[in-house]
Amino acid sequence: MRWVYGKQDWKTFERGQENCYLMTNGLGGFSSLSMTGSAARNDHAFLMACTKAPNSRYNVIHRIAEQIEAEGCTYTLSAQEFADGSREEGYRWLSEFSYEDTPVWRYLVNGVEVEKEAAMRRGENTAAVVYRVRNRSRREIRLSVTPFVQFVPKGNDIETDQGFRFEPDRIRSGGMTLSVRTDGETEKIPVKEETYFYSYDACDGRRSTGRAKAGCRILASVKAGEYRELSVVFSLESSGKGQGGALSEVSAASDIHTRGSAGRRIAEAELTAQQIIEEQKAYRRGLEEQAGFLTDTAKCLVKSASEFIAKRESTGGDTILAGFPFFEDWGRDTMIALPGVCLSTRRYEEARSILRTFARYEKDGLMPNLFPEGGKEPMYNTVDAALLFINCVWLCAEASQDMEFAREMYPVMERIVEHYRKGTRFGIHMDKDGLIMAGEGLDQVTWMDVRVGEILPTPRHGKPVEVNAYWYNALQIMGAFARRMGRDGEEYEKLAEKVKISFTEAFWMEEEHCLKDVISGTEADTQIRCNQIWAVSMPFTMLDEEKERQVVDTVFEKLYTPYGLRTLSQEDGQFCPVYGGEVLKRDLAYHQGTVWAYPLGAYYLAYLKVNRESSAAKAEVWAQMEVLESALREGCIGQLPEIYDGENPVSSKGCFAQAWSVGELLRVYEKLEAR
Numbered sequence: 001m002r003w004v005y006g007k008q009d010w011k012t013f014e015r016g017q018e019n020c021y022l023m024t025n026g027l028g029g030f031s032s033l034s035m036t037g038s039a040a041r042n043d044h045a046f047l048m049a050c051t052k053a054p055n056s057r058y059n060v061i062h063r064i065a066e067q068i069e070a071e072g073c074t075y076t077l078s079a080q081e082f083a084d085g086s087r088e089e090g091y092r093w094l095s096e097f098s099y100e101d102t103p104v105w106r107y108l109v110n111g112v113e114v115e116k117e118a119a120m121r122r123g124e125n126t127a128a129v130v131y132r133v134r135n136r137s138r139r140e141i142r143l144s145v146t147p148f149v150q151f152v153p154k155g156n157d158i159e160t161d162q163g164f165r166f167e168p169d170r171i172r173s174g175g176m177t178l179s180v181r182t183d184g185e186t187e188k189i190p191v192k193e194e195t196y197f198y199s200y201d202a203c204d205g206r207r208s209t210g211r212a213k214a215g216c217r218i219l220a221s222v223k224a225g226e227y228r229e230l231s232v233v234f235s236l237e238s239s240g241k242g243q244g245g246a247l248s249e250v251s252a253a254s255d256i257h258t259r260g261s262a263g264r265r266i267a268e269a270e271l272t273a274q275q276i277i278e279e280q281k282a283y284r285r286g287l288e289e290q291a292g293f294l295t296d297t298a299k300c301l302v303k304s305a306s307e308f309i310a311k312r313e314s315t316g317g318d319t320i321l322a323g324f325p326f327f328e329d330w331g332r333d334t335m336i337a338l339p340g341v342c343l344s345t346r347r348y349e350e351a352r353s354i355l356r357t358f359a360r361y362e363k364d365g366l367m368p369n370l371f372p373e374g375g376k377e378p379m380y381n382t383v384d385a386a387l388l389f390i391n392c393v394w395l396c397a398e399a400s401q402d403m404e405f406a407r408e409m410y411p412v413m414e415r416i417v418e419h420y421r422k423g424t425r426f427g428i429h430m431d432k433d434g435l436i437m438a439g440e441g442l443d444q445v446t447w448m449d450v451r452v453g454e455i456l457p458t459p460r461h462g463k464p465v466e467v468n469a470y471w472y473n474a475l476q477i478m479g480a481f482a483r484r485m486g487r488d489g490e491e492y493e494k495l496a497e498k499v500k501i502s503f504t505e506a507f508w509m510e511e512e513h514c515l516k517d518v519i520s521g522t523e524a525d526t527q528i529r530c531n532q533i534w535a536v537s538m539p540f541t542m543l544d545e546e547k548e549r550q551v552v553d554t555v556f557e558k559l560y561t562p563y564g565l566r567t568l569s570q571e572d573g574q575f576c577p578v579y580g581g582e583v584l585k586r587d588l589a590y591h592q593g594t595v596w597a598y599p600l601g602a603y604y605l606a607y608l609k610v611n612r613e614s615s616a617a618k619a620e621v622w623a624q625m626e627v628l629e630s631a632l633r634e635g636c637i638g639q640l641p642e643i644y645d646g647e648n649p650v651s652s653k654g655c656f657a658q659a660w661s662v663g664e665l666l667r668v669y670e671k672l673e674a675r
Contacts, residue, residue, distance in 0.1 A: 001100065002100040005019070009035070013036075014199070016035065016079060018634070021035065023119065024308075025050070026123055028050035028054030028310050030324060034079070038078070038080045038088075042155060042201055042206070042207055044325070045059045045062055047060045047125070047178075047234055049125035049176075054328070059150045060151055061150075063078070063212065065088070066116075066131075066143070066145055068112060070141040071139050077094075081199065093109045101280060101281040102119045103118055112133065112135050116129060119279075119281075127233075127235075131143060131230040140224055142222075143220045146217040147180075147216075148213065149164070164213055166191070170237070176236060179234070184219055184232070187218075189215060189217055191214070195211050196209060205582035233272070287306050287345065288303060291346055298673070300638050301640075301662050302345050302666065305341040305659070307324070307657065308321045309321075309342070312371065314371060318353040320338060323655030323657060324656065326655050331369040331382055332369060332447055334358070336598065337663040340663025344666040352396065355392055355405075364424045369381050380426075381443060381449075382445055383428050387473070390477050391473055407485060427445075431463070434502050435463045457590065457592060459522070460524065461520055463506070465517055466532070468535075469535040469541065470534070475495055476493070503542045507532075528554065529567055530565040533551070533602045533603050536609065548609070560603060562624065562649075563644050566594070567590075572593070575646065576646060578646070580645075589646070594643050595649040596643050599664075600664065604668040639656065642654030
């Protein structure tokens with residue numbers, strides 16, 4: 001699916017910063033700027049490198065400034081907002097922006113056409129850009145390309161005494177070396193520092209300004225009536241065969257060293273910028289063909305899903321990054337995202353790799369929520385990741401018809417169930433009625449896990465509804481696996497039956513026609529939340545058909561929006577209509593009505609289930625999901641975000657690209673296409 005934008009989409013500078021692109025390199029690094037080429041966030045970068053996959057990220061090239069010079073006149077193509085209130089307004093020359101497998105910008109300046117295309121190379125901290133210039137004017141013109149660099153950890157600003165060394169074919173700072181390969185000419189310029197204003201950080205109370213420096217530019221002259229291409233490849237030098245990282249240490253002296261002359265030609269043994277672009281396109285076409293979807297939107301989501309799969313150096317396996325530009329790889333998010341991101345796209349080997357990694361780190365029946373970094377111990381503060389691990393093994397075995405993998409994972413799953421029955425950390429244990437209790441003190445262990453100091457905005461200690469839905473599902477899976485493996489699964493089945501009876505008695509609210517959110521003896525119990533939808537959408541569920549239908553109808557009435565489910569009914573006194581502002585304000589609204597995209601997948605699967613996947617039900621879901629195309633056009637192009645405002649979900653917020661949002665909607669397309 002090719003997304004095309006025109007001048008109507010950037011009528012103002014602000015509108016031009018509303019949408020951005022995202023490309024990743026499979027290591028945790030990425031490239032993301034607005035569709036007008038500006039950095040509207042401190043986390044935007046043309047080259048966000050990752051020196052240790054997947055979380056040691058460095059903002060290397062923050063943005064690229066571009067100009068056309070002709071007979072004493074200068075025309076700026078790039079766009080950027082600065083802290084002093086000034087702006088580069090090159091978007092006025094921008095006639096088209098498109099994104100399919102690569103971002104493409106097209107400019108028209110008084111008879112001069114410039115097409116710019118960029119790509120990242122997978123497995124390397126390498127970003128490439130090609131400028132295709134057709135000079136249909138009567139003047140010779142010169143294109144200049146100036147990279148503004150930071151060489152700082154993601155989210156940081158450059159230090160006052162940070163040393164930079166600009167050389168003809170490389171830029172050095174902080175122990176890292178960025179190679180610059182081009183078929184143009186490089187020219188040394190007086191070192192220039194820019195201070196930016198980040199509108200998308202300012203509105204959320206994040207750091208609203210940042211700086212970058214430039215000390216060289218790349219030039220290409222084009223005579224009247226001629227066509228020329230200018231190619232540039234930026235790469236951390238040690239990344240030629242892997243992840244990349246630091247070379248020899250460079251002095252962090254306060255002086256800025258500059259040297260510059262003619263740039264060197266691209267060596268024959270190295271990929272050109274155009275070859276990197278073609279490699280990227282071929283890779284993404286292959287993903288689309290492997291997945292086998294028929295719907296254009298689903299095909300788009302297949303390629304979007306691939307951006308979240310990355311290598312993890314500390315474990316030697318694959319992982320799923322929760323969201324860009326903020327999040328890392330978390331256990332809960334991985335287990336929710338994996339069925340769609342890996343299984344619906346038929347990437348079974350990656351799914352098995354991820355699950356094997358988690359299996360190695362199982363401890364006391366729990367799965368890590370955060371993996372170890374820098375010698376630190378994993379964090380296990382999640383009740384749902386381990387139960388969803390069992391669900392993922394089931395779905396993986398079913399999709400790939402690989403019972404040997406299930407046999408391999410079975411002992412781990414046995415330990416999970418045993419520890420949940422006897423009790424493990426964070427207050428997680430089975431009560432005498434067979435239901436699971438979780439959470440104690442200030443430990444929030446469900447996905448509604450915000451904690452602000454000693455404030456728990458969404459306290460759910462007790463028996464959360466979705467956790468017990470996962471528990472029943474896990475018990476049924478263990479019984480089913482046991483039978484297939486010739487084992488005795490009767491104990492699991494008997495316990496599952498007990499859980500089913502207790503669940504219905506404890507959670508069902510007859511007058512509200514839906515389920516309680518938690519059993520805790522507090523006012524939180526009867527709040528109408530989206531968590532109940534998983535009691536209908538899981539492979540094995542407890543409610544009778546009529547109650548499941550009532551849950552689906554209540555969720556639709558109270559919580560459904562075309563872009564996600566509200567986390568709390570608008571009728572609730574704690575409902576927060578808008579997500580934004582300082583951290584405290586955002587956190588207090590995070591699960592108090594804010595619309596989350598990912599539960600929408602469970603809603604549609606539940607709706608299809610209670611309507612027995614009839615042709616009429618499928619037609620209804622197809623019709624409702626048509627609006628997702630507009631969601632994919634807004635925010636991060638081709639991606640689905642983390643959240644929207646609860647009252648009027650019109651603009652994506654939080655992470656502009658979220659793995660579980662993409663994955664869960666892919667599962668719906670898989671069901672609709674009956675793959």
